[in-house]
Amino acid sequence: MSALEKTPETTAESRTPLMTLAGVSQVFDTKAGPIRAVDNIDLSVNPGEVLCLVGESGSGKTTAARMAAGLARPTDGKVEFAGNDIWSMNRSDFGRFRRGVQYVHQDPYASLNPTRTILQTITAPLLKHRVVKGNKAAADKAAELLTKVDLTPPENYLPKFPHQLSGGQRQRVSVARALTLDPKLIIADESTSMLDVSIRISVLAMLGRLRDDLGVGFLFITHDLAIAKYFGWNGKTAVMYLGRIVEFGPTPKIINAPTHPYTRALIDAIPEPDPDLTKTKGRESLRSLEIPSLAHLPSGCSFHPRCPLFEDGLCDGEVPQLVEIRPGQSAACHVVARDGAGEVRPDEPVA
């Protein structure tokens, strides 16, 4: 049996994370010079766990996700699946890894083949990878998967082409296709951001049910902390800024008791009148709204030109490392590392 056939849940070493990014960086050559879209990040997702990756546009979330999915090779660092370095795997193990990690894109229209019916879209991987034998069994399985993503009755959807479906229905088809190969990890990259609010909520609810019923791990990417709160409350959240992780911890702590000034600013930016989120609002205001270019990163902490806690000579010197501020919650901030983030207020319901 190959090392990959033993899933982490079924082995004695059940503490092995499903997915690990260890010291991973990605450098792109651009006209403005080389940019570190992802700079030395460490992340891991345990079997069945949700890890939310949150940050503004351009913070490096998709680049990190593409490396986790094996779609891009890191410039530095290691990507491991079930404890195995994916870039040292032989072809068949790499294929098994790729089947175990499924990517659901932001734009389902771009990721679905417009010339294939939904039946063809779902049955193609089932037949190619011999999950089932024969067209009849594949069609039955496709119907079962559409039912799982609430496209019912499935026979109404199987003969249709992507353009005949709404955005929310197309995204459900993308999720059904991601489930065909019984993945261990789903990477959902802004999977609901293009949908209208009411449809977004119903697709999120469907994803939440799959998360609970299938025990599959999620790397859930969003620019919106309110969505991370909704989907990843029982999991962990990493906040990215300009290619680096600036805060990491259990989602309730990140939402209700953020320590990094950038996380606090993100929470301030949430327009929704959410009483939990507004509790932490209005603590400090940013010194600048301008996001620096990755090609000309500020020295030291790259958040320092915007940061309300900025201290001359401290914040513009060294790059701050992630250090534990409260149990299980770490932040990369010189000032918070030195002064602490204060006690969690009694009215902050930290799980």
Ligand SMILES: Nc1ncnc2c1ncn2[C@@H]1O[C@H](COP(=O)(O)OP(=O)(O)OP(=O)(O)O)[C@@H](O)[C@H]1O
């Ligand atoms: N192939 C590439 N070549 C050059 N630069 C790239 C490439 N891919 C991404 N980048 C740059 O890397 C940075 C991070 O991009 P990335 O898409 O990972 O961010 P993101 O947080 O996912 O943002 P968004 O939500 O807008 O997709 C951006 O400045 C982007 O322009």
